[in-house]
Amino acid sequence: MGRLPRRAFAAAALATLSGFGTAGDAAAARGPASARRSAAPRAVRGMWLATTSHRDWPSRTGLSPARQRAELLDRLDTAVRLRLNTVIFQVRPTADALWPSPYEPWSQYLTGVQGKDPGWDPLGTAVREAHARGLELHAWFNPYRVSGQPDPGRLAPSHPARVHPDWIVRYGGKLYYNPGLPPVRTFVRTAMLDAVRRYPVDGVHWDDYFYPYPVAGEDFDDGAAYAEHGAGFPDRAAWRRDNIDRLVLEMAAGIKKVRPGVRFGISPFGVWRNASTDPLGSQTRAGIETYDDLYADTRKWVRERSIDYICPQLYWHIGFAAADYAKLLPWWAGVARGTGVRLYAGEALYKAGDPAQPAAWQDPAELSRHLTLAAKHPEVKGHIFFAAKEAGADRIGAMARVVADHYRQPAKPPG
Known part of the structure; x- marks a missing residue:
């Protein structure tokens, strides 16, 4: 395809850092020793x-x-090699656990059998080994997702969804906890806080799964819960948003009580609302809007300082007509401005070099251009890349280009 082999490109990029740097970087490299010993910058990588x-x-x-432990440590070593400083580790992927939780079963992704003890503690190991490498470890939880298949009978016998079948909703061939039930909200918060209580994690992280993404021709069946708990709301959508708002606020309070200083962040789908829907929205034409489709008022959480950081998934290239990175990033910077909530940009490393993606993603410099653009917006306090597999493989050298252009020196997390 006219490209250097992946490993060759990455090696060449890292070996010729000076070739990709800015004039300011080059001047610093030529400057006096005192300048070169200046304090490391603070930003999330x-x-x-x-x-x-x-x-x-x-x-x-x-x-x-x-072998599991060795693979995990290799992922952490990849972060160090790329001069990253933060790892977002998914420890509760589907209402299960990668630590010895008294509330939920061991994850099936460890042994192939949900509830089977893997013989070691992945989260405890990850926290300890990340800290030993100078990395922050943020525990990544999915609050309401239960299973990627619709049969509760295939869950572990002790699974809370089997003990409380009234808690679950079948939707799109999957199982979810019902966010409209107060006992569910209490339970998922308690289950997640158990990990915060046990381990000195640096952050608690949620991604974009609140109410599930819409499935054509299906309704999320929470009518009974709405009838019981929805009094006082103008419609079901407002009630659903309030359910998610409550979980966010209660989780934030719980974290501060259990382990003060741990930061709470959320990484939502990148479009809150299109401007055609709401004048406060972004200049986008996205088919999904988190406010309307996932019932997640992500802008409100920033403006009302309900969370410590937000990392919108800005998984589109510069110039993409429906959702232009160059328009969305400034929009989010404006949302965060003056709030004290830190803004990190979620970056689609997984698209770089994927032949199914548009031409922009075949250019190793696309992601580097994102960071160059972000440098013009002081509200942006860092970037998080999806995901570890691509960081290690770096199929077209896009991550190597980011390192060469922007990560010449180590950086400390904002703290």
């Missing part, structure tokens, strides 16, 4: 480490504890 369906780790079921 992160990567997601996903465990659902073995996306990033572990590579498959049935691995020995030693």
Whole structure:
């Protein structure tokens, strides 16, 4: 395809850092020793480490504890090699756990059998080993997702969804906890806070799964819950948004009580609302709007300072007509301005070099241009890359280009 082999490109890019730097970088390199010893910058440089369906780790079921541990440490070492400083580790992918939780079963992604003890503690190991490498470890939880298949009978016998079948909703061939039930909200918060209580994590992280993404021709069946708990709301949509708002606020309060100083962040789908829907929205034409479709008022959480950081998934290239990175990033900067809530940009490393993606994603410099643009907006305090597998493979050298252009020196997290 006219490209250098992946490893060759990455090696060449990293070996010729000076060739990609800015004039300011070059001047600093030529400057006096005192300038070169200046304090490291503060910014989040992160990567997601996903465990659902073995996306990033572990590579498959049935691995020995030693092999699983070795693969996990290799992912952490990749972060260090790329001069990252934060790993977002998915530890509760589907109402299960990657630590010895008293509330939910061991994840099936460890042994192939939900509820089976893997013989070691992945979250405890990840926290300890990340800190030993100078990395922050943020525990990534999915609040309401229960299973990627619709049969509760295939869950572990002790699974809360089997003990409380009235808690679940079948939708799109999957199982979800019903966010409209107060006992569900209490339970999922308690289950997540158990990990915060046990381990010195640096952050608690949620992604974009609140109410599920819409499935054509199906309704999320929460009518009974709405009838019981929806009094006083103008419609079901407002009630659903309030359910998610409550979970956010209660989780934030719980974190501060259990382990003060742990930061709480959310990484939503990148479009709150299109401007055609709401004048406060972004200049986009996205088919999904988190406010209307996922019932997540992500802009409100920033403006009302309900969370410590937000990392919108800005998974589109510069110039993409429906959702232009160059328009969405400034919009989010404006939302965060003056709030004290830190803004990190979620970056689609997984698209770089994917032949199914548009031409922009075949250019190793696309992601680097994102960081160049973000540098013009002081509200942007860092970037998080999806995801660990691509960070390690770096199929066209896009991550190597980011390192060469922007990560010449280590950086400390904002703290």
